[in-house]
Amino acid sequence: MNPSEVLVLTAHPQMEQSRVNRTLYKAAKKSGHATVRDLYRLYPDYLIDIEAERALLLQAKLVVWQHPIHWYSMPPLMKLWVDEVLGFGWAYGPDGHALRGKDLWLVSSTGGPDDSYRPDSYNRYHFDAFLPPYEQTAALCGMRFLPPLVLHGAHRVGADELQVHADTFVQHLGSYPNWPELAGLDDCIDCEVPESARPADAVEAALVESA
Ligand SMILES: Cc1cc2nc3c(=O)[nH]c(=O)nc-3n(C[C@H](O)[C@H](O)[C@H](O)COP(=O)(O)O)c2cc1C
Incomplete structure (x- = not known):
């Protein structure tokens, strides 16, 4: 697949202190399989170039969000990227296709290690319980949410295990969409947002903004 069709968005607030995500970021870049963007390096002032991000998204078939879990969710710049880039009337809503x-x-x-994500441990929920906001964000935009690749217990992972993980990541980037785990994956559920979901003037303002 052309590297412009696989878009990796990496977000780590302290990339210089990262071990896992920096390893994956560097491996993806070196592989040449994808367009790889370090959001915190590109936007240290949090001023996201929305048009540039959208142009890259339009070319992509696979969009990868690569980040550490912070407070059971995504780091703040990744969230701002979602807020600003996935606009109403562009990514979802009327004509937002x-x-x-x-x-x-x-x-x-x-x-947290794998066994901390259990009802009887300190994270209390299986890790999947934290994923519906991601899955539904994808669904609202008409995207399939692919089975995530998650490395638990990141602080204690040895060099060999980290290397295997990075290899798995790169192998997936290079072989997309021919992944065995995608066979039989359902198409995205249709989540059409009706115009009536928002007051008419708000709809108008959002559409003008995204034009
Ligand atoms: C602000 C902050 C919040 C975090 N929240 C969580 C969390 O909710 N669950 C968890 O298991 N680990 C949490 N962690 C640990 C990170 O996920 C972990 O340090 C990271 O995945 C390691 O990757 P790295 O080597 O790329 O930094 C948090 C770390 C920070 C700094």
């Missing part, structure tokens, strides 16, 4: 048919893949890491 720019991302329809594309795939979204979460590649993440947690400090």
